[in-house]
Amino acid sequence: MSVTISAQTVVELPPAIAGGTPAKQTPYGKERRYGEEELAELEAALQQETLFYVQGKKVHQLEADFANKNGVDYAIATSSGTASIHAALIAAEISPGDEVLVSPITDMGSIAPILYQGAVPVFVDLDPRTYTITPAAVEAAITPQTRAILAVHLGGNACDLAGLTALAARHNLVLIEDCAQAFGCTYQGKPIGTIGAMGCFSYNEFKHISSGDGGLVITNDEQLALRLRLATDKAYNRSAQGTERNPAFLANNYRMTELQGAVAVAQLPKLDSIVARRRAWCGALSEQLADLPGLLLPQETLGCDSSWWFYMMRVVPEELGADATEFAAALSAEGLRVSAHYIGQCIYEYPIFTEHSAFARGEHAYMQRQYGKGLCPEAEAILETCVTLAINQAYTDTDLAETVTAVRRVVAWFQQR
Ligand SMILES: Cc1ncc(COP(=O)(O)O)c(C=O)c1O
Numbered sequence: 043m044s045v046t047i048s049a050q051t052v053v054e055l056p057p058a059i060a061g062g063t064p065a066k067q068t069p070y071g072k073e074r075r076y077g078e079e080e081l082a083e084l085e086a087a088l089q090q091e092t093l094f095y096v097q098g099k100k101v102h103q104l105e106a107d108f109a110n111k112n113g114v115d116y117a118i119a120t121s122s123g124t125a126s127i128h129a130a131l132i133a134a135e136i137s138p139g140d141e142v143l144v145s146p147i148t149d150m151g152s153i154a155p156i157l158y159q160g161a162v163p164v165f166v167d168l169d170p171r172t173y174t175i176t177p178a179a180v181e182a183a184i185t186p187q188t189r190a191i192l193a194v195h196l197g198g199n200a201c202d203l204a205g206l207t208a209l210a211a212r213h214n215l216v217l218i219e220d221c222a223q224a225f226g227c228t229y230q231g232k233p234i235g236t237i238g239a240m241g242c243f244s245y246n247e248f249k250h251i252s253s254g255d256g257g258l259v260i261t262n263d264e265q266l267a268l269r270l271r272l273a274t275d276k277a278y279n280r281s282a283q284g285t286e287r288n289p290a291f292l293a294n295n296y297r298m299t300e301l302q303g304a305v306a307v308a309q310l311p312k313l314d315s316i317v318a319r320r321r322a323w324c325g326a327l328s329e330q331l332a333d334l335p336g337l338l339l340p341q342e343t344l345g346c347d348s349s350w351w352f353y354m355m356r357v358v359p360e361e362l363g364a365d366a367t368e369f370a371a372a373l374s375a376e377g378l379r380v381s382a383h384y385i386g387q388c389i390y391e392y393p394i395f396t397e398h399s400a401f402a403r404g405e406h407a408y409m410q411r412q413y414g415k416g417l418c419p420e421a422e423a424i425l426e427t428c429v430t431l432a433i434n435q436a437y438t439d440t441d442l443a444e445t446v447t448a449v450r451r452v453v454a455w456f457q458q459r
Contacts, residue, residue: 057448057455058375065448066377071438075252076305079312083304093300095119096280100303104258107310112233112241114260116267119303120274123222123244125296126257127192128155130240132273132293133259133266134216136161139407140189143215145175146388146421148194151244152220153389156192157400162408164188165390167418171341173197173354177205179418184209190216195224195234197354198250198320200346203229203237210238218242222257225250226317226349234349235260240270245302250316250349251309253302274298319435320350323442327353327431330446334453336362338427353431354384356424363456370429372456376448379432388421390414 056062087093087100095101101119109117120126136142138160144152146165156163166179173196180191191210193201203219210217217238221227225243227234235241240263243249245256259270272279274296277289298306328339338356342348359365364372370382394400395413415422431445 054454055451057372057452058377059372059452060455062451064375064377065451066441066444068440068444070379070434070441071436072434073436076308079308080305083308084301087300087304090300095297095300095303096282098300098303100300100307101298102303104298104303104306104310107307108258109260111310111313112236112260114236115262115264116270117258117260118267118270118274119298119306120257120259120296121298121302122151122255122296123149123220123242123246123249123257124151124154125274125294126222126242126244126259127152127218127220128158128294129270129273129296130218130242130259131155131159131161131190132291133240133261133269134190134218135269136189136216139187141185141187142190142192143175143180143183143188144192145194145196146390146418147173147196147385147424148220148389149222149385150389151222152192152194157406157408160407161189162187162411163389163395164411165388165413165418165421167420168424169202169343170356170420170424171338172199172202172343173340173424174199174201174343175206177202177209180206181209184213184215188213188215190218191238192218192220193238194220194222195227197340198224198227198349198351199340200224200227200229200234200343200348202343204345207237216240222246222249223351224349226313228347229343230345236262239263240266245306245309250320250351251306251313253298253305253309256298256302256306257296258306316435317349319437320433321347323435323437324348324350324353324433326442327445330442331355331449334450335457336364336453337449350433353433354428355431356427357429359427362453363459366427366429369452369456372452373429373448376452378445378448380429381432382429383425384428384430385425387425388415388418390417 222244279286390413
């Protein structure tokens with residue numbers, strides 16, 4: 043195949059993997075994640091003489107700020123993204139034997155809570171370009187046991203929420219949005235997490251904004267909000283007047299502390315700028331790589347404005363002349379922050395599924411289901427061929443130019459081999 047890569051001589055130089063000089067000549071732009079604002083909030087939290095959310099102000103303030111920012115009635119803070127999803131499943135009354143439809147490419151934090159409820163994760167296949175569950179695959183997987191759809195907005199890009207909302211309504215399913223990777227994303231102009239019955243967020247160290255660990259669930263449904271609060275706090279009913287200990291359902295301690303709340307309060311006003319800069323950088327990258335052969339660039343779901351947690355492209359080995367492992371190795375030699383195959387294998391290929399080893403003994407409904415390679419061919423193909431660039435809002439125009447040069451140079455070289 044003959045290809046015009048670029049008129050720029052710079053890409054015709056040999057790549058670093060073939061002894062050339064790495065395209066990345068300057069350190070990546072970076073900025074401090076936590077600063078004076080977080081320190082001030084932390085100091086104020088400590089001066090309260092309590093770090094317990096019921097008595098302090100920071101977690102309550104975070105909940106109010108987050109609800110306000112997203113235009114929803116309720117936000118309930120939690121100790122992690124995993125806890126958020128578990129609290130949402132509890133609030134939705136997901137029970138042993140229920141089936142929950144979910145993506146096979148996600149973090150175990152999406153999946154473990156399903157198993158802890160005694161419910162059965164049912165993995166549905168993905169769109170090859172947006173990496174999110176398709177309504178068609180979801181519909182095909184619905185059975186009388188299906189109770190919920192957990193829509194994972196991977197890498198900052200929303201699922202087809204119009205399609206999923208319609209399906210959820212038609213089949214009486216609860217639509218829960220896993221927004222752990224998608225802070226700041228919008229779908230049809232609405233903030234992510236506000237379209238399903240509940241939206242779950244993660245404040246872990248690696249997300250757009252962070253409090254080290256932490257999470258949040260948003261909803262407009264008062265009943266869900268009441269159950270969510272109980273679901274994060276052992277189903278104890280707390281108020282300034284005291285604690286009622288008469289739990290009516292099973293719940294863990296998933297409380298956020300005032301220290302996490304303080305940092306999260308200071309982080310929230312930074313989100314818009316973080317997302318805007320990621321959008322600009324990734325948008326420019328897509329424009330400048332659009333003509334390259336052998337690469338499938340990420341596509342935003344129709345109606346979605348992604349918040350770009352990462353930038354995941356796919357290789358077409360027959361066209362590129364290299365597979366994902368080779369391509370990532372060559373880009374890495376150029377000095378890029380890059381990795382191949384994302385999580386390596388679909389969640390259902392982990393031993394916890396193939397060997398049903400979630401618990402050492404006893405029965406669990408998911409043991410009735412066979413898991414293993416072949417369940418979701420498109421998801422497996424995505425992982426086989428994907429190469430992920432780590433993204434940071436502090437990346438500069440120089441980072442962009444060097445990244446483009448690196449990718450173009452490496453593609454040209456693989457093409458000529
Ligand atoms: C899609 C997704 N869901 C859930 C989680 C779990 O979040 P946490 O690590 O805060 O428990 C993560 C974390 O990486 C995630 O990426």
